[in-house]
Amino acid sequence: MTIIDKTMSVPGPRGGSESDGPLLEVRDLHVEFHTRDGVAKAVNGVNYTVDAGETLAVLGESGSGKSVTAQAIMGILDMPPGRIPQGEIRFRGEDMLTMSNEERRKIRGQKIAMIFQDALSALNPVLSVGYQLGEMFRVHQGMSKKQAKAKAIELMDRVRIPAAKERVNDYPHQFSGGMRQRIMIAMAMALEPDLIIADEPTTALDVTVQAQVMDLLAELQQEFNMGLILITHDLGVVADVADKIAVMYAGRIVETAPVHELYKRPAHPYTRGLLDSIPRLDQKGQELYAIKGLPPNLTRIPGGCAFNPRCPKAEDICRTDVPVLHQVSEQGGGEIAGRGSACHFWKETIHG
Amino acid sequence: MAELNKGDEPMDATPNVSEVDASGAAATESAAVEAIEAPVERGEPILQVRNLVKHFPLTQGIVLKRQIGAVKAVDGISFDLYQGETLGIVGESGCGKSTVAKLLMLLEKATAGEVYYKGQDITRLSGRALKAVRRNIQMVFQDPYTSLNPRMTVGDIIGEPYEIHPEAAPKGDRRRKVQDLLDVVGLNPEYINRYPHQFSGGQRQRIGIARGLALNPEIIICDEPVSALDVSVQAQVINLMEKLQDEFNLSYLFIAHDLSIVRHISDRVGVMYLGKMAEIGTDQQIYDHPTHPYTQALLSAVPVPDPEAREGRERIILTGDVPSPANPPSGCRFRTRCWKAQDKCSTEVPLLAVPERFKGADTPAAHESACHFAEEKDVVHAA
Numbered sequence: 001m002t003i004i005d006k007t008m009s010v011p012g013p014r015g016g017s018e019s020d021g022p023l024l025e026v027r028d029l030h031v032e033f034h035t036r037d038g039v040a041k042a043v044n045g046v047n048y049t050v051d052a053g054e055t056l057a058v059l060g061e062s063g064s065g066k067s068v069t070a071q072a073i074m075g076i077l078d079m080p081p082g083r084i085p086q087g088e089i090r091f092r093g094e095d096m097l098t099m100s101n102e103e104r105r106k107i108r109g110q111k112i113a114m115i116f117q118d119a120l121s122a123l124n125p126v127l128s129v130g131y132q133l134g135e136m137f138r139v140h141q142g143m144s145k146k147q148a149k150a151k152a153i154e155l156m157d158r159v160r161i162p163a164a165k166e167r168v169n170d171y172p173h174q175f176s177g178g179m180r181q182r183i184m185i186a187m188a189m190a191l192e193p194d195l196i197i198a199d200e201p202t203t204a205l206d207v208t209v210q211a212q213v214m215d216l217l218a219e220l221q222q223e224f225n226m227g228l229i230l231i232t233h234d235l236g237v238v239a240d241v242a243d244k245i246a247v248m249y250a251g252r253i254v255e256t257a258p259v260h261e262l263y264k265r266p267a268h269p270y271t272r273g274l275l276d277s278i279p280r281l282d283q284k285g286q287e288l289y290a291i292k293g294l295p296p297n298l299t300r301i302p303g304g305c306a307f308n309p310r311c312p313k314a315e316d317i318c319r320t321d322v323p324v325l326h327q328v329s330e331q332g333g334g335e336i337a338g339r340g341s342a343c344h345f346w347k348e349t350i351h352g
Numbered sequence: 353m354a355e356l357n358k359g360d361e362p363m364d365a366t367p368n369v370s371e372v373d374a375s376g377a378a379a380t381e382s383a384a385v386e387a388i389e390a391p392v393e394r395g396e397p398i399l400q401v402r403n404l405v406k407h408f409p410l411t412q413g414i415v416l417k418r419q420i421g422a423v424k425a426v427d428g429i430s431f432d433l434y435q436g437e438t439l440g441i442v443g444e445s446g447c448g449k450s451t452v453a454k455l456l457m458l459l460e461k462a463t464a465g466e467v468y469y470k471g472q473d474i475t476r477l478s479g480r481a482l483k484a485v486r487r488n489i490q491m492v493f494q495d496p497y498t499s500l501n502p503r504m505t506v507g508d509i510i511g512e513p514y515e516i517h518p519e520a521a522p523k524g525d526r527r528r529k530v531q532d533l534l535d536v537v538g539l540n541p542e543y544i545n546r547y548p549h550q551f552s553g554g555q556r557q558r559i560g561i562a563r564g565l566a567l568n569p570e571i572i573i574c575d576e577p578v579s580a581l582d583v584s585v586q587a588q589v590i591n592l593m594e595k596l597q598d599e600f601n602l603s604y605l606f607i608a609h610d611l612s613i614v615r616h617i618s619d620r621v622g623v624m625y626l627g628k629m630a631e632i633g634t635d636q637q638i639y640d641h642p643t644h645p646y647t648q649a650l651l652s653a654v655p656v657p658d659p660e661a662r663e664g665r666e667r668i669i670l671t672g673d674v675p676s677p678a679n680p681p682s683g684c685r686f687r688t689r690c691w692k693a694q695d696k697c698s699t700e701v702p703l704l705a706v707p708e709r710f711k712g713a714d715t716p717a718a719h720e721s722a723c724h725f726a727e728e729k730d731v732v733h734a735a
Binding site for chain 1: 444445552554555582583584585586587588590591594609611612613615616617635636639649650651653654655656657658659660661667669670671673674732733
């Protein structure tokens with residue numbers, strides 16, 4: 001992928017110099033879990049970068065390691081059983097994995113915030129939403145209870161919860177699914193972080209509410225010029241909001257591309273299979289293409305390319321050599337910016 | 353079918369049924385069983401739902417319980433399911449689509465209304481006739497993790513229907529039948545002694561489908577059968593279901609919230625909102641020529657996996673949430689979120705019928721839609 005100049009990793013002061021160097025850079029990250037059945041290798045060398053104001057979509061099926069990567073960035077992995085044997089997570093150039101807990105706590109919530117999938121279980125059911133929203137201000141900014149509550153009402157207004165003043169003392173179960181997700185967003189936005197990680201933020205919601213929530217998220221992102229990592233399995237949601245996409249399979253990034261490029265001409269057989277296997281709203285096709293087989297067991301990832309047992313193009317080399325993320329280029333030879341494919345036969349896949 | 357039904361009747365008419373009275377109960381039961389076992393021609397209605405209502409009472413007090421209201425989960429819906437077709441039912445959570453499934457399976461008792469299976473009102477059947485109906489209508493559930501008993505082997509799970517309906521398979525024959533079923537749904541027949549936890553989500557859903565097929569039913573009610581599965585596995589299960597439909601001549605009632613999947617598999621589609629049917633028609637009529645504003649909003653909100661299309665497509669973003677079914681809005685239930693709403697909408701309940709302006713016209717917009725101001729609008733295709 002992009003090789004970052006050493007000079008770029010000098011931490012810049014907050015504010016002005018945000019344009020140089022990526023906001024977040026994940027380099028060769030590995031995460032494994034020690035279980036009774038052996039070591040589950042959930043993440044096997046993930047690299048990506050996110051700039052301010054940019055939306056990176058991480059696409060993958062369950063077990064592809066997309067959420068584990070996010071948890072490692074947030075520093076909320078359960079360790080043990082989880083372990084990070086190697087890799088770097090640089091936020092504004094500083095490696096968060098070598099920081100002290102105290103330093104990390106200052107970043108978490110204030111600089112990097114997370115939105116979880118299931119708002120009902122992510123919110124505490126015995127505390128009012130106002131209290132939970134205000135907690136951010138009390139803990140990080142030392143505000144008084146009264147000030148914090150006023151801030152909480154302001155936040156609820158901002159995410160367009162009607163009658164925020166009356167509802168600030170309500171409990172999570174008194175809100176609908178869409179409203180709860182708005183409260184989650186409000187909580188993540190509270191301290192105006194630089195980066196937001198949204199882990200399947202709309203998966204549990206209905207389509208009409210999903211559209212509302214994604215619109216809100218995009219609007220707030222623009223307002224604060226935040227970086228956004230959107231983790232999802234929904235190719236439709238990705239097409240709507242992402243700038244660039246990283247497709248994950250068995251703990252590795254198998255393809256990276258700007259959003260338009262990926263849908264037009266995928267360069268990895270897995271991405272192509274995924275795109276072909278979803279039914280379309282605007283056309284009724286014949287039989288759906290189905291990727292055969294199942295995602296691999298993470299304690300026994302197949303040798304070579306992890307996708308080889310399911311791949312229609314697999315040859316001997318795929319079973320022995322792990323493909324690196326190749327820079328994808330045009331037929332004539334010109335490199336396509338931001339495109340990579342971890343397939344031995346990417347040329348045939350994209351051009352053939 | 354025709355003689356039972358006395359010809360084709362309009363949608364709102366009640367199919368002709370022999371009244372069950374106490375004196376001739378035994379005789380009518382035999383007649384009912386006979387009717388249920390009679391074959392239905394392809395394209396004839398096999399299931400007719402008329403004004404189906406389910407209200408769940410809301411009570412207050414522990415000792416002196418009194419009813420203070422009702423959750424109107426299903427509030428008067430009618431539709432036909434034809435032999436050999438797939439009818440998709442879509443709607444947001446809380447619109448009553450799963451309650452419809454339970455009512456058709458007789459897992460819930462309907463508050464009012466009738467469900468005719470081959471001319472017999474199954475909500476009033478009992479005994480032998482009811483058992484015969486239950487054998488012919490089977491269900492595939494949403495969550496393959498909780499709908500299979502973790503303490504039973506796959507063979508016992510798929511073979512359990514034979515315990516209740518022993519006439520479907522003689523005892524010595526069952527193991528072979530179960531193995532055949534495993535083969536039919538694309539699982540290795542040697543897995544018969546394994547337990548559900550040894551399978552992945554997609555494989556478990558195949559087991560659920562095999563159980564549904566065991567008694568060779570005519571109708572399978574699928575309640576969100578693929579929504580818990582990964583994208584790459586969804587396509588496998590959808591393809592399997594289409595293959596089985598042809599092979600066993602099944603009729604599907606396919607309930608889902610994913611509009612793209614429903615379009616792919618369905619011949620006709622019904623859109624539900626807050627316990628009522630908003631619009632119903634063929635897949636082309638609903639998706640390419642929707643006339644109900646709710647259908648239009650729903651379709652326009654679906655993210656299309658094509659970044660090019662997002663620029664050309666009009667998005668209708670509805671405000672607010674679905675109102676509570678315990679206290680639905682007066683008149684048209686969608687009016688609180690509708691951009692077309694006028695005074696008429698709050699006083700008059702719109703009926704599900706072909707809109708006046710399209711009546712008799714030879715256009716795909718001429719299908720049943722419950723809106724006072726129905727008009728056609730293409731929201732799916734990029735402008």
